[in-house]
Amino acid sequence: MNRYSPELSSRVIAGTVDVGGSPVHYWEYPAIPGSAETRTMLVVHGFRGDHHGLERVVEALPGLRILIPDLPGFGESPAFPDREHGIDSYADTVAGLLDALGLDRSTVLLGHSFGSIVASHFVAAHPGRVAALILVNPIAAPALEGPKGGLSKLAQFYYWAASKLPERAGQAILRSSLIVQVMSVAMAKTRDPELRRFIHAQHHAHFSSFANRTMLLESFKASISGNVRQVADRLQLPTLLVAGEKDDVTALPEQRVLLGMLPDGELQVIDGVGHLIHYETPLEAASAILSFLQAHPAEDA
Known part of the structure:
Protein backbone atom coordinates (compact mmCIF):
# COMPACT_ATOMS: atom_id res chain seq x y z
CA MET A 1 0.00 0.00 0.00
CA ASN A 2 1.33 3.43 -0.92
CA ARG A 3 -0.28 6.53 0.52
CA TYR A 4 2.30 8.90 -0.97
CA SER A 5 1.61 10.92 -4.08
CA PRO A 6 3.79 10.43 -7.19
CA GLU A 7 4.90 14.05 -6.88
CA LEU A 8 6.83 13.29 -3.70
CA SER A 9 9.09 10.70 -5.32
CA SER A 10 9.72 13.05 -8.22
CA ARG A 11 10.89 15.78 -5.82
CA VAL A 12 13.38 13.82 -3.74
CA ILE A 13 17.14 14.02 -4.29
CA ALA A 14 19.36 11.48 -2.51
CA GLY A 15 22.85 12.39 -1.38
CA THR A 16 25.71 11.38 0.90
CA VAL A 17 28.07 13.52 2.94
CA ASP A 18 31.04 12.67 5.12
CA VAL A 19 30.47 13.52 8.77
CA GLY A 20 33.36 12.83 11.10
CA GLY A 21 34.80 10.21 8.79
CA SER A 22 31.53 8.35 8.37
CA PRO A 23 29.17 8.54 5.37
CA VAL A 24 25.68 9.81 6.19
CA HIS A 25 22.95 9.34 3.61
CA TYR A 26 20.30 12.02 3.35
CA TRP A 27 17.29 12.89 1.24
CA GLU A 28 16.44 16.40 0.10
CA TYR A 29 12.92 17.49 -0.79
CA PRO A 30 13.21 20.89 -2.53
CA ALA A 31 10.39 23.37 -2.20
CA ILE A 32 7.94 23.30 -5.08
CA PRO A 33 8.88 26.07 -7.56
CA GLY A 34 6.98 29.28 -7.00
CA SER A 35 6.40 28.67 -3.30
CA ALA A 36 6.32 31.81 -1.18
CA GLU A 37 8.02 30.07 1.76
CA THR A 38 11.78 29.68 1.41
CA ARG A 39 12.74 28.18 4.78
CA THR A 40 15.02 25.16 5.05
CA MET A 41 14.32 22.48 7.63
CA LEU A 42 16.60 19.66 8.77
CA VAL A 43 14.69 16.69 10.23
CA VAL A 44 15.93 14.08 12.73
CA HIS A 45 13.96 10.82 12.77
CA GLY A 46 13.12 8.61 15.74
CA PHE A 47 14.55 5.40 17.21
CA ARG A 48 14.56 2.47 14.74
CA GLY A 49 13.19 4.80 12.08
CA ASP A 50 14.72 6.35 9.00
CA HIS A 51 13.87 9.13 6.56
CA HIS A 52 10.76 7.34 5.26
CA GLY A 53 8.82 7.91 8.46
CA LEU A 54 8.57 11.67 8.08
CA GLU A 55 7.66 11.72 4.40
CA ARG A 56 3.93 12.17 4.99
CA VAL A 57 4.72 15.41 6.85
CA VAL A 58 7.15 16.43 4.08
CA GLU A 59 4.40 15.87 1.54
CA ALA A 60 2.17 18.27 3.48
CA LEU A 61 4.87 20.99 3.48
CA PRO A 62 5.58 21.53 -0.24
CA GLY A 63 6.69 25.12 0.33
CA LEU A 64 9.67 24.16 2.50
CA ARG A 65 13.04 22.79 1.52
CA ILE A 66 13.42 19.73 3.77
CA LEU A 67 16.43 17.49 4.35
CA ILE A 68 16.21 14.19 6.25
CA PRO A 69 19.27 12.05 6.98
CA ASP A 70 19.29 8.44 8.08
CA LEU A 71 21.09 8.64 11.41
CA PRO A 72 24.26 6.51 11.61
CA GLY A 73 23.31 2.88 12.12
CA PHE A 74 19.78 3.29 10.75
CA GLY A 75 18.39 3.03 7.25
CA GLU A 76 21.17 3.35 4.68
CA SER A 77 23.72 5.11 6.89
CA PRO A 78 26.38 2.77 8.34
CA ALA A 79 27.04 2.65 12.06
CA PHE A 80 29.70 4.82 13.67
CA PRO A 81 33.00 3.02 13.18
CA ASP A 82 34.64 4.21 16.39
CA ARG A 83 32.16 5.65 18.90
CA GLU A 84 29.06 4.82 20.85
CA HIS A 85 25.65 5.51 19.36
CA GLY A 86 24.64 7.95 22.06
CA ILE A 87 23.00 11.35 22.26
CA ASP A 88 26.25 13.30 22.04
CA SER A 89 27.44 11.36 18.99
CA TYR A 90 24.14 11.90 17.20
CA ALA A 91 24.14 15.59 18.18
CA ASP A 92 27.62 15.83 16.65
CA THR A 93 26.16 14.27 13.50
CA VAL A 94 23.56 17.05 13.35
CA ALA A 95 26.34 19.62 13.69
CA GLY A 96 28.34 17.94 10.94
CA LEU A 97 25.34 17.76 8.63
CA LEU A 98 24.56 21.45 9.04
CA ASP A 99 28.13 22.29 8.10
CA ALA A 100 28.53 19.73 5.31
CA LEU A 101 25.23 20.75 3.70
CA GLY A 102 25.97 24.46 4.01
CA LEU A 103 22.90 25.16 6.16
CA ASP A 104 23.05 28.57 7.80
CA ARG A 105 21.62 29.92 11.04
CA SER A 106 18.19 30.53 9.51
CA THR A 107 17.68 26.74 9.35
CA VAL A 108 14.81 25.18 11.27
CA LEU A 109 15.56 21.94 13.14
CA LEU A 110 12.85 19.31 13.67
CA GLY A 111 13.14 16.17 15.76
CA HIS A 112 10.61 13.36 16.12
CA SER A 113 10.49 11.14 19.24
CA SER A 120 17.23 19.49 21.73
CA HIS A 121 20.60 18.40 23.07
CA PHE A 122 22.26 19.69 19.90
CA VAL A 123 20.57 23.08 20.30
CA ALA A 124 21.57 23.28 23.96
CA ALA A 125 25.20 22.63 23.02
CA HIS A 126 25.18 24.98 19.99
CA PRO A 127 23.15 28.07 20.87
CA GLY A 128 22.39 30.29 17.89
CA ARG A 129 23.21 27.63 15.30
CA VAL A 130 19.60 27.22 14.15
CA ALA A 131 16.71 29.67 14.17
CA ALA A 132 13.87 27.57 15.53
CA LEU A 133 13.22 24.14 17.01
CA ILE A 134 10.21 21.88 16.36
CA LEU A 135 9.73 18.73 18.43
CA VAL A 136 7.08 16.24 17.28
CA ASN A 137 6.01 13.65 19.88
CA PRO A 138 8.83 14.94 22.09
CA ILE A 139 10.31 12.72 24.80
CA ALA A 140 9.48 15.14 27.60
CA ALA A 141 10.21 13.02 30.66
CA PRO A 142 12.47 10.16 31.83
CA ALA A 143 11.34 6.93 30.16
CA LEU A 144 11.85 4.76 33.26
CA GLU A 145 9.67 6.93 35.49
CA GLY A 146 5.92 7.46 35.65
CA PRO A 147 3.03 5.12 34.72
CA LYS A 148 4.77 3.72 31.63
CA GLY A 149 8.06 3.04 33.41
CA GLY A 150 7.32 -0.67 33.64
CA LEU A 151 6.93 -0.98 29.89
CA SER A 152 10.22 0.87 29.37
CA LYS A 153 11.96 -1.53 31.74
CA LEU A 154 10.46 -4.47 29.85
CA ALA A 155 11.80 -3.03 26.59
CA GLN A 156 15.16 -2.49 28.26
CA PHE A 157 15.26 -6.21 29.16
CA TYR A 158 14.26 -7.14 25.61
CA TYR A 159 17.19 -5.27 24.07
CA TRP A 160 19.60 -6.46 26.74
CA ALA A 161 18.56 -10.09 26.28
CA ALA A 162 18.85 -9.86 22.51
CA SER A 163 22.40 -8.55 22.89
CA LYS A 164 23.41 -11.52 25.09
CA LEU A 165 22.03 -14.30 22.91
CA PRO A 166 24.07 -15.90 20.13
CA GLU A 167 24.23 -13.65 17.06
CA ARG A 168 21.64 -15.46 14.97
CA ALA A 169 19.10 -15.78 17.80
CA GLY A 170 19.62 -12.17 18.92
CA GLN A 171 19.14 -10.84 15.43
CA ALA A 172 16.00 -12.94 14.99
CA ILE A 173 14.44 -11.50 18.12
CA LEU A 174 15.33 -7.91 17.25
CA ARG A 175 13.97 -8.25 13.72
CA SER A 176 10.97 -10.38 14.67
CA SER A 177 7.93 -9.48 12.59
CA LEU A 178 5.72 -10.46 15.51
CA ILE A 179 7.42 -7.95 17.83
CA VAL A 180 7.19 -5.27 15.15
CA GLN A 181 3.50 -5.98 14.66
CA VAL A 182 2.76 -5.84 18.40
CA MET A 183 4.60 -2.52 18.68
CA SER A 184 2.82 -1.11 15.66
CA VAL A 185 -0.62 -2.17 16.85
CA ALA A 186 0.03 -0.74 20.31
CA MET A 187 1.04 2.69 19.00
CA ALA A 188 -1.53 3.18 16.25
CA LYS A 189 -4.64 4.99 17.49
CA THR A 190 -6.50 5.48 14.23
CA ARG A 191 -9.61 3.38 13.55
CA ASP A 192 -9.20 3.74 9.79
CA PRO A 193 -8.39 0.18 8.64
CA GLU A 194 -6.58 1.33 5.51
CA LEU A 195 -4.39 3.73 7.46
CA ARG A 196 -3.65 1.06 10.06
CA ARG A 197 -2.53 -1.31 7.29
CA PHE A 198 -0.30 1.43 5.88
CA ILE A 199 1.28 2.09 9.30
CA HIS A 200 1.94 -1.60 9.92
CA ALA A 201 3.43 -1.97 6.42
CA GLN A 202 5.75 0.98 7.04
CA HIS A 203 6.95 -0.43 10.34
CA HIS A 204 7.56 -3.86 8.83
CA ALA A 205 9.45 -2.29 5.93
CA HIS A 206 11.70 0.04 7.92
CA PHE A 207 11.69 -0.76 11.65
CA SER A 208 14.39 -3.43 11.26
CA SER A 209 16.69 -1.35 9.06
CA PHE A 210 19.48 -1.08 11.60
CA ALA A 211 23.17 -1.91 11.14
CA ASN A 212 23.76 -4.35 14.00
CA ARG A 213 22.51 -5.21 17.45
CA THR A 214 25.38 -3.51 19.29
CA MET A 215 24.54 -0.08 17.90
CA LEU A 216 20.84 -0.75 18.41
CA LEU A 217 21.35 -1.45 22.11
CA GLU A 218 23.53 1.64 22.45
CA SER A 219 20.96 3.87 20.81
CA PHE A 220 18.15 2.30 22.84
CA LYS A 221 20.04 3.10 26.05
CA ALA A 222 20.36 6.67 24.80
CA SER A 223 16.63 6.82 24.06
CA ILE A 224 15.64 5.85 27.62
CA SER A 225 18.37 7.78 29.44
CA GLY A 226 17.83 11.09 27.65
CA ASN A 227 14.89 13.47 27.37
CA VAL A 228 14.18 17.05 26.35
CA ARG A 229 13.56 18.18 29.92
CA GLN A 230 17.26 17.71 30.69
CA VAL A 231 18.15 20.72 28.53
CA ALA A 232 14.85 22.63 28.40
CA ASP A 233 16.11 25.77 30.16
CA ARG A 234 18.99 26.02 27.65
CA LEU A 235 16.76 26.10 24.58
CA GLN A 236 16.92 29.85 24.08
CA LEU A 237 15.04 29.95 20.78
CA PRO A 238 11.44 29.64 19.59
CA THR A 239 10.42 26.03 20.26
CA LEU A 240 7.25 24.25 19.16
CA LEU A 241 6.02 21.06 20.81
CA VAL A 242 3.60 19.02 18.71
CA ALA A 243 2.08 16.41 21.02
CA GLY A 244 -0.51 13.68 20.62
CA GLU A 245 -3.43 13.70 23.00
CA LYS A 246 -3.17 9.92 23.42
CA ASP A 247 0.62 9.53 23.35
CA ASP A 248 1.57 6.51 25.48
CA VAL A 249 5.29 7.25 25.33
CA THR A 250 5.12 10.70 26.94
CA ALA A 251 1.73 11.59 28.37
CA LEU A 252 0.21 15.00 27.77
CA PRO A 253 0.67 16.23 31.39
CA GLU A 254 4.43 15.72 30.97
CA GLN A 255 4.36 17.76 27.77
CA ARG A 256 2.74 20.60 29.70
CA VAL A 257 5.46 20.38 32.34
CA LEU A 258 8.08 20.59 29.60
CA LEU A 259 6.32 23.59 28.09
CA GLY A 260 6.59 25.42 31.39
CA MET A 261 10.35 24.85 31.42
CA LEU A 262 11.00 26.30 27.96
CA PRO A 263 12.13 29.95 27.73
CA ASP A 264 10.20 30.49 24.48
CA GLY A 265 7.92 27.54 23.88
CA GLU A 266 4.47 26.74 22.65
CA LEU A 267 2.46 23.53 22.62
CA GLN A 268 0.14 22.27 19.90
CA VAL A 269 -1.94 19.24 20.92
CA ILE A 270 -3.45 17.04 18.20
CA ASP A 271 -6.56 15.22 19.37
CA GLY A 272 -7.15 11.51 18.91
CA VAL A 273 -3.57 10.58 18.04
CA GLY A 274 -0.74 9.01 19.99
CA HIS A 275 2.96 8.63 19.19
CA LEU A 276 2.47 8.35 15.44
CA ILE A 277 1.59 11.93 14.52
CA HIS A 278 3.89 11.65 11.50
CA TYR A 279 1.76 8.81 10.08
CA GLU A 280 -1.75 9.46 11.40
CA THR A 281 -2.12 13.26 11.36
CA PRO A 282 0.53 14.71 9.01
CA LEU A 283 -1.78 17.49 7.77
CA GLU A 284 -2.46 18.68 11.30
CA ALA A 285 1.25 18.53 12.11
CA ALA A 286 2.10 20.49 8.97
CA SER A 287 -0.50 23.11 9.81
CA ALA A 288 0.99 23.56 13.28
CA ILE A 289 4.49 23.83 11.79
CA LEU A 290 3.47 26.42 9.21
CA SER A 291 1.63 28.54 11.78
CA PHE A 292 4.69 28.43 14.03
CA LEU A 293 7.07 29.41 11.23
CA GLN A 294 4.79 32.26 10.16
CA ALA A 295 4.84 33.56 13.72
CA HIS A 296 8.65 33.32 13.74
CA PRO A 297 9.85 34.44 10.30
CA ALA A 298 13.46 33.98 9.29
CA GLU A 299 14.36 37.65 9.62
CA ASP A 300 13.37 37.58 13.29
CA ALA A 301 15.45 34.49 14.02
Whole structure:
Protein backbone atom coordinates (compact mmCIF):
# COMPACT_ATOMS: atom_id res chain seq x y z
CA MET A 1 0.00 0.00 0.00
CA ASN A 2 1.33 3.43 -0.92
CA ARG A 3 -0.28 6.53 0.52
CA TYR A 4 2.30 8.90 -0.97
CA SER A 5 1.61 10.92 -4.08
CA PRO A 6 3.79 10.43 -7.19
CA GLU A 7 4.90 14.05 -6.88
CA LEU A 8 6.83 13.29 -3.70
CA SER A 9 9.09 10.70 -5.32
CA SER A 10 9.72 13.05 -8.22
CA ARG A 11 10.89 15.78 -5.82
CA VAL A 12 13.38 13.82 -3.74
CA ILE A 13 17.14 14.02 -4.29
CA ALA A 14 19.36 11.48 -2.51
CA GLY A 15 22.85 12.39 -1.38
CA THR A 16 25.71 11.38 0.90
CA VAL A 17 28.07 13.52 2.94
CA ASP A 18 31.04 12.67 5.12
CA VAL A 19 30.47 13.52 8.77
CA GLY A 20 33.36 12.83 11.10
CA GLY A 21 34.80 10.21 8.79
CA SER A 22 31.53 8.35 8.37
CA PRO A 23 29.17 8.54 5.37
CA VAL A 24 25.68 9.81 6.19
CA HIS A 25 22.95 9.34 3.61
CA TYR A 26 20.30 12.02 3.35
CA TRP A 27 17.29 12.89 1.24
CA GLU A 28 16.44 16.40 0.10
CA TYR A 29 12.92 17.49 -0.79
CA PRO A 30 13.21 20.89 -2.53
CA ALA A 31 10.39 23.37 -2.20
CA ILE A 32 7.94 23.30 -5.08
CA PRO A 33 8.88 26.07 -7.56
CA GLY A 34 6.98 29.28 -7.00
CA SER A 35 6.40 28.67 -3.30
CA ALA A 36 6.32 31.81 -1.18
CA GLU A 37 8.02 30.07 1.76
CA THR A 38 11.78 29.68 1.41
CA ARG A 39 12.74 28.18 4.78
CA THR A 40 15.02 25.16 5.05
CA MET A 41 14.32 22.48 7.63
CA LEU A 42 16.60 19.66 8.77
CA VAL A 43 14.69 16.69 10.23
CA VAL A 44 15.93 14.08 12.73
CA HIS A 45 13.96 10.82 12.77
CA GLY A 46 13.12 8.61 15.74
CA PHE A 47 14.55 5.40 17.21
CA ARG A 48 14.56 2.47 14.74
CA GLY A 49 13.19 4.80 12.08
CA ASP A 50 14.72 6.35 9.00
CA HIS A 51 13.87 9.13 6.56
CA HIS A 52 10.76 7.34 5.26
CA GLY A 53 8.82 7.91 8.46
CA LEU A 54 8.57 11.67 8.08
CA GLU A 55 7.66 11.72 4.40
CA ARG A 56 3.93 12.17 4.99
CA VAL A 57 4.72 15.41 6.85
CA VAL A 58 7.15 16.43 4.08
CA GLU A 59 4.40 15.87 1.54
CA ALA A 60 2.17 18.27 3.48
CA LEU A 61 4.87 20.99 3.48
CA PRO A 62 5.58 21.53 -0.24
CA GLY A 63 6.69 25.12 0.33
CA LEU A 64 9.67 24.16 2.50
CA ARG A 65 13.04 22.79 1.52
CA ILE A 66 13.42 19.73 3.77
CA LEU A 67 16.43 17.49 4.35
CA ILE A 68 16.21 14.19 6.25
CA PRO A 69 19.27 12.05 6.98
CA ASP A 70 19.29 8.44 8.08
CA LEU A 71 21.09 8.64 11.41
CA PRO A 72 24.26 6.51 11.61
CA GLY A 73 23.31 2.88 12.12
CA PHE A 74 19.78 3.29 10.75
CA GLY A 75 18.39 3.03 7.25
CA GLU A 76 21.17 3.35 4.68
CA SER A 77 23.72 5.11 6.89
CA PRO A 78 26.38 2.77 8.34
CA ALA A 79 27.04 2.65 12.06
CA PHE A 80 29.70 4.82 13.67
CA PRO A 81 33.00 3.02 13.18
CA ASP A 82 34.64 4.21 16.39
CA ARG A 83 32.16 5.65 18.90
CA GLU A 84 29.06 4.82 20.85
CA HIS A 85 25.65 5.51 19.36
CA GLY A 86 24.64 7.95 22.06
CA ILE A 87 23.00 11.35 22.26
CA ASP A 88 26.25 13.30 22.04
CA SER A 89 27.44 11.36 18.99
CA TYR A 90 24.14 11.90 17.20
CA ALA A 91 24.14 15.59 18.18
CA ASP A 92 27.62 15.83 16.65
CA THR A 93 26.16 14.27 13.50
CA VAL A 94 23.56 17.05 13.35
CA ALA A 95 26.34 19.62 13.69
CA GLY A 96 28.34 17.94 10.94
CA LEU A 97 25.34 17.76 8.63
CA LEU A 98 24.56 21.45 9.04
CA ASP A 99 28.13 22.29 8.10
CA ALA A 100 28.53 19.73 5.31
CA LEU A 101 25.23 20.75 3.70
CA GLY A 102 25.97 24.46 4.01
CA LEU A 103 22.90 25.16 6.16
CA ASP A 104 23.05 28.57 7.80
CA ARG A 105 21.62 29.92 11.04
CA SER A 106 18.19 30.53 9.51
CA THR A 107 17.68 26.74 9.35
CA VAL A 108 14.81 25.18 11.27
CA LEU A 109 15.56 21.94 13.14
CA LEU A 110 12.85 19.31 13.67
CA GLY A 111 13.14 16.17 15.76
CA HIS A 112 10.61 13.36 16.12
CA SER A 113 10.49 11.14 19.24
CA PHE A 114 14.12 10.04 19.88
CA GLY A 115 15.04 12.70 17.35
CA SER A 116 13.58 15.28 19.75
CA ILE A 117 16.21 14.29 22.30
CA VAL A 118 19.01 14.54 19.75
CA ALA A 119 17.76 17.85 18.34
CA SER A 120 17.23 19.49 21.73
CA HIS A 121 20.60 18.40 23.07
CA PHE A 122 22.26 19.69 19.90
CA VAL A 123 20.57 23.08 20.30
CA ALA A 124 21.57 23.28 23.96
CA ALA A 125 25.20 22.63 23.02
CA HIS A 126 25.18 24.98 19.99
CA PRO A 127 23.15 28.07 20.87
CA GLY A 128 22.39 30.29 17.89
CA ARG A 129 23.21 27.63 15.30
CA VAL A 130 19.60 27.22 14.15
CA ALA A 131 16.71 29.67 14.17
CA ALA A 132 13.87 27.57 15.53
CA LEU A 133 13.22 24.14 17.01
CA ILE A 134 10.21 21.88 16.36
CA LEU A 135 9.73 18.73 18.43
CA VAL A 136 7.08 16.24 17.28
CA ASN A 137 6.01 13.65 19.88
CA PRO A 138 8.83 14.94 22.09
CA ILE A 139 10.31 12.72 24.80
CA ALA A 140 9.48 15.14 27.60
CA ALA A 141 10.21 13.02 30.66
CA PRO A 142 12.47 10.16 31.83
CA ALA A 143 11.34 6.93 30.16
CA LEU A 144 11.85 4.76 33.26
CA GLU A 145 9.67 6.93 35.49
CA GLY A 146 5.92 7.46 35.65
CA PRO A 147 3.03 5.12 34.72
CA LYS A 148 4.77 3.72 31.63
CA GLY A 149 8.06 3.04 33.41
CA GLY A 150 7.32 -0.67 33.64
CA LEU A 151 6.93 -0.98 29.89
CA SER A 152 10.22 0.87 29.37
CA LYS A 153 11.96 -1.53 31.74
CA LEU A 154 10.46 -4.47 29.85
CA ALA A 155 11.80 -3.03 26.59
CA GLN A 156 15.16 -2.49 28.26
CA PHE A 157 15.26 -6.21 29.16
CA TYR A 158 14.26 -7.14 25.61
CA TYR A 159 17.19 -5.27 24.07
CA TRP A 160 19.60 -6.46 26.74
CA ALA A 161 18.56 -10.09 26.28
CA ALA A 162 18.85 -9.86 22.51
CA SER A 163 22.40 -8.55 22.89
CA LYS A 164 23.41 -11.52 25.09
CA LEU A 165 22.03 -14.30 22.91
CA PRO A 166 24.07 -15.90 20.13
CA GLU A 167 24.23 -13.65 17.06
CA ARG A 168 21.64 -15.46 14.97
CA ALA A 169 19.10 -15.78 17.80
CA GLY A 170 19.62 -12.17 18.92
CA GLN A 171 19.14 -10.84 15.43
CA ALA A 172 16.00 -12.94 14.99
CA ILE A 173 14.44 -11.50 18.12
CA LEU A 174 15.33 -7.91 17.25
CA ARG A 175 13.97 -8.25 13.72
CA SER A 176 10.97 -10.38 14.67
CA SER A 177 7.93 -9.48 12.59
CA LEU A 178 5.72 -10.46 15.51
CA ILE A 179 7.42 -7.95 17.83
CA VAL A 180 7.19 -5.27 15.15
CA GLN A 181 3.50 -5.98 14.66
CA VAL A 182 2.76 -5.84 18.40
CA MET A 183 4.60 -2.52 18.68
CA SER A 184 2.82 -1.11 15.66
CA VAL A 185 -0.62 -2.17 16.85
CA ALA A 186 0.03 -0.74 20.31
CA MET A 187 1.04 2.69 19.00
CA ALA A 188 -1.53 3.18 16.25
CA LYS A 189 -4.64 4.99 17.49
CA THR A 190 -6.50 5.48 14.23
CA ARG A 191 -9.61 3.38 13.55
CA ASP A 192 -9.20 3.74 9.79
CA PRO A 193 -8.39 0.18 8.64
CA GLU A 194 -6.58 1.33 5.51
CA LEU A 195 -4.39 3.73 7.46
CA ARG A 196 -3.65 1.06 10.06
CA ARG A 197 -2.53 -1.31 7.29
CA PHE A 198 -0.30 1.43 5.88
CA ILE A 199 1.28 2.09 9.30
CA HIS A 200 1.94 -1.60 9.92
CA ALA A 201 3.43 -1.97 6.42
CA GLN A 202 5.75 0.98 7.04
CA HIS A 203 6.95 -0.43 10.34
CA HIS A 204 7.56 -3.86 8.83
CA ALA A 205 9.45 -2.29 5.93
CA HIS A 206 11.70 0.04 7.92
CA PHE A 207 11.69 -0.76 11.65
CA SER A 208 14.39 -3.43 11.26
CA SER A 209 16.69 -1.35 9.06
CA PHE A 210 19.48 -1.08 11.60
CA ALA A 211 23.17 -1.91 11.14
CA ASN A 212 23.76 -4.35 14.00
CA ARG A 213 22.51 -5.21 17.45
CA THR A 214 25.38 -3.51 19.29
CA MET A 215 24.54 -0.08 17.90
CA LEU A 216 20.84 -0.75 18.41
CA LEU A 217 21.35 -1.45 22.11
CA GLU A 218 23.53 1.64 22.45
CA SER A 219 20.96 3.87 20.81
CA PHE A 220 18.15 2.30 22.84
CA LYS A 221 20.04 3.10 26.05
CA ALA A 222 20.36 6.67 24.80
CA SER A 223 16.63 6.82 24.06
CA ILE A 224 15.64 5.85 27.62
CA SER A 225 18.37 7.78 29.44
CA GLY A 226 17.83 11.09 27.65
CA ASN A 227 14.89 13.47 27.37
CA VAL A 228 14.18 17.05 26.35
CA ARG A 229 13.56 18.18 29.92
CA GLN A 230 17.26 17.71 30.69
CA VAL A 231 18.15 20.72 28.53
CA ALA A 232 14.85 22.63 28.40
CA ASP A 233 16.11 25.77 30.16
CA ARG A 234 18.99 26.02 27.65
CA LEU A 235 16.76 26.10 24.58
CA GLN A 236 16.92 29.85 24.08
CA LEU A 237 15.04 29.95 20.78
CA PRO A 238 11.44 29.64 19.59
CA THR A 239 10.42 26.03 20.26
CA LEU A 240 7.25 24.25 19.16
CA LEU A 241 6.02 21.06 20.81
CA VAL A 242 3.60 19.02 18.71
CA ALA A 243 2.08 16.41 21.02
CA GLY A 244 -0.51 13.68 20.62
CA GLU A 245 -3.43 13.70 23.00
CA LYS A 246 -3.17 9.92 23.42
CA ASP A 247 0.62 9.53 23.35
CA ASP A 248 1.57 6.51 25.48
CA VAL A 249 5.29 7.25 25.33
CA THR A 250 5.12 10.70 26.94
CA ALA A 251 1.73 11.59 28.37
CA LEU A 252 0.21 15.00 27.77
CA PRO A 253 0.67 16.23 31.39
CA GLU A 254 4.43 15.72 30.97
CA GLN A 255 4.36 17.76 27.77
CA ARG A 256 2.74 20.60 29.70
CA VAL A 257 5.46 20.38 32.34
CA LEU A 258 8.08 20.59 29.60
CA LEU A 259 6.32 23.59 28.09
CA GLY A 260 6.59 25.42 31.39
CA MET A 261 10.35 24.85 31.42
CA LEU A 262 11.00 26.30 27.96
CA PRO A 263 12.13 29.95 27.73
CA ASP A 264 10.20 30.49 24.48
CA GLY A 265 7.92 27.54 23.88
CA GLU A 266 4.47 26.74 22.65
CA LEU A 267 2.46 23.53 22.62
CA GLN A 268 0.14 22.27 19.90
CA VAL A 269 -1.94 19.24 20.92
CA ILE A 270 -3.45 17.04 18.20
CA ASP A 271 -6.56 15.22 19.37
CA GLY A 272 -7.15 11.51 18.91
CA VAL A 273 -3.57 10.58 18.04
CA GLY A 274 -0.74 9.01 19.99
CA HIS A 275 2.96 8.63 19.19
CA LEU A 276 2.47 8.35 15.44
CA ILE A 277 1.59 11.93 14.52
CA HIS A 278 3.89 11.65 11.50
CA TYR A 279 1.76 8.81 10.08
CA GLU A 280 -1.75 9.46 11.40
CA THR A 281 -2.12 13.26 11.36
CA PRO A 282 0.53 14.71 9.01
CA LEU A 283 -1.78 17.49 7.77
CA GLU A 284 -2.46 18.68 11.30
CA ALA A 285 1.25 18.53 12.11
CA ALA A 286 2.10 20.49 8.97
CA SER A 287 -0.50 23.11 9.81
CA ALA A 288 0.99 23.56 13.28
CA ILE A 289 4.49 23.83 11.79
CA LEU A 290 3.47 26.42 9.21
CA SER A 291 1.63 28.54 11.78
CA PHE A 292 4.69 28.43 14.03
CA LEU A 293 7.07 29.41 11.23
CA GLN A 294 4.79 32.26 10.16
CA ALA A 295 4.84 33.56 13.72
CA HIS A 296 8.65 33.32 13.74
CA PRO A 297 9.85 34.44 10.30
CA ALA A 298 13.46 33.98 9.29
CA GLU A 299 14.36 37.65 9.62
CA ASP A 300 13.37 37.58 13.29
CA ALA A 301 15.45 34.49 14.02
